[in-house]
Amino acid sequence: MLSGLIYLLLTLGSFCLWSIGFNPYSCPSSACSAVSYIFGRPLLLWGAAYYSLSAVLCFGGFTATKKKAALAIIYGGAAAHALLLFLAWRGTGELCPVCLKFLLVEVLLAVYVTIYPPRRVFLVPAVLAGAGLIMVAGLLAFNPRVVPAAAAPAVPPEKVISSVPAEKEETASLPKQDFVEKKISTGSKSLPSSVKTDTNKHPGLVVTTMDNRPVTLDLAARPALFVAWWCPHCDEALQEMAQLPEDRQPYLVFTYLRGNDQGDIKAKLKRNGLEGATVYLASEPPEGVKGVPALVFLDNGQVSHVEGVKAVEEKFD
Numbered sequence: 235m236l237s238g239l240i241y242l243l244l245t246l247g248s249f250c251l252w253s254i255g256f257n258p259y260s261c262p263s264s265a266c267s268a269v270s271y272i273f274g275r276p277l278l279l280w281g282a283a284y285y286s287l288s289a290v291l292c293f294g295g296f297t298a299t300k301k302k303a304a305l306a307i308i309y310g311g312a313a314a315h316a317l318l319l320f321l322a323w324r325g326t327g328e329l330c331p332v333c334l335k336f337l338l339v340e341v342l343l344a345v346y347v348t349i350y351p352p353r354r355v356f357l358v359p360a361v362l363a364g365a366g367l368i369m370v371a372g373l374l375a376f377n378p379r380v381v382p383a384a385a386a387p388a389v390p391p392e393k394v395i396s397s398v399p400a401e402k403e404e405t406a407s408l409p410k411q412d413f414v415e416k417k418i419s420t421g422s423k424s425l426p427s428s429v430k431t432d433t434n435k436h437p438g439l440v441v442t443t444m445d446n447r448p449v450t451l452d453l454a455a456r457p458a459l460f461v462a463w464w465c466p467h468c469d470e471a472l473q474e475m476a477q478l479p480e481d482r483q484p485y486l487v488f489t490y491l492r493g494n495d496q497g498d499i500k501a502k503l504k505r506n507g508l509e510g511a512t513v514y515l516a517s518e519p520p521e522g523v524k525g526v527p528a529l530v531f532l533d534n535g536q537v538s539h540v541e542g543v544k545a546v547e548e549k550f551d
Contacts, residue, residue, distance in 0.1 A: 238292035293360035457531035476507035
């Protein structure tokens with residue numbers, strides 16, 4: 235009974251983390267960035283499926299009547315999780331502390347079930363666990379498109395695009411103006427804010443092109459979509475953008491850069507149907523934007539934004 239309840243709690247924990255938008259970019263490390271999706275489905279949903287299946291095996295008494303098969307599933311899931319953590323560590327040199335805690339519980343539960351296999355059938359909990367398994371399986375099968383925003387990385391990006399004097403700047407969809415530059419503190423030196431305002435209070439975004447030429451994007455002409463090439467959730471926003479008519483597509487700005495990003499950016503565009511699209515770069519999004527994907531736009535003359543795939547898609551509509 236105890237092991238089944240813990241597996242059921244792990245199922246709820248995984249599902250809740252997925253539903254509130256927990257992902258590798260909001261945890262203290264970026265360790266899981268390469269394995270946050272499997273077959274296009276979030277890793278947390280795969281985990282919820284494994285936990286709910288294990289709960290069914292425990293509540294249904296299968297760990298006693300079908301011990302070898304049940305333990306193969308339970309140990310197999312823990313081993314798969316350990317392998318994913320190893321691959322993440324090998325690729326980044328970091329380990330996600332949240333995933334480590336889940337894995338530790340999985341291993342302890344597997345050992346506990348091996349020594350004390352539940353022999354009784356607990357019908358009501360087994361039905362609840364089965365219902366959870368069916369629900370998670372449905373989510374995996376239909377690959378839900380509503381994914382919360384990825385949070386900004388805890389570690390500052392390695393590459394920062396330095397500022398360029400205003401008189402040397404070019405302007406995209408906006409005549410040259412006399413801009414008043416706001417400053418933000420970035421430690422030992424000051425970098426320009428992403429938002430500039432001309433003498434007519436006309437907001438624009440200061441970014442650079444792929445060949446590092448500074449431009450100012452006119453937010454009155456169209457909004458700007460901020461994404462990161464390493465963000466899995468941004469794929470959905472890019473796919474939605476690709477479906478829009480060209481005259482309705484926002485400016486596309488890649489942010490939270492990590493150095494030597496151009497190859498990864500081009501690969502991400504190609505995967506999401508935007509090969510050859512005009513791309514801009516920014517070391518960070520405007521002040522107030524906490525994560526990507528994010529859409530920055532004018533609302534009654536004021537710069538505003540929304541974050542997350544669902545919110546961005548609603549703005550596109």
